[in-house]
Amino acid sequence: MSSSNSLPQAAASSCGTGGDSVPVFNCSVILTRNATNGRISGRVANIAGITAEGNAERELLILLTKRFKMLVQECLQQSRDIPWINPPETPLPGEQQRFIPVHL
Template sequence: MMKPNPPTTSRSLPTAASADVPTFGCVVYVSTLPDGRKKGRVANIEGIEQIAGSERELLQRIVPTFKKTVSDYLAAGESIPWVDPMPAIAADEQKRFLPVHL
């Protein structure tokens, strides 16, 4: 005869710290240049573009610029100028969505 398992208690990890950090969606359209480098443009905030040797490096360059842009608007008490609707994606681009914590 098998003994029943003792009741278990569920413990969740603290989430207070993560709940206090705002998260914003960064939509990036990525394309490949003729020389093989990657080009990315943020679709939901104007003026953020980067070029890099790889997609990973490209996104690593875009995120800090996106964070600074959003943070600057928030610090100034201004609304973030989200582009809505976002521009159409070109045939040679791929869409990437990055949740960005400030």
């Protein structure tokens, strides 16, 4: 996990609970609101092909982070490279960006 998309991990004993450290990855999301119907669409900016649409931002972010997590877990379990977009997409005018730490 030396990718720029993985976040630093605390040592296993740093919080005193024991156990292994949990991998954490940065999920970068770009959001756009449809002016006609008010729905929000989003895409993961640092992994290609993960998109969703919803009525509320929270609903959309939950969908996108679940899909992100499933894809990353699948890649790690199958010893495949995670298909990172490097550098990640950047928001276009009128779009907003969110950064979500995802624990596996």
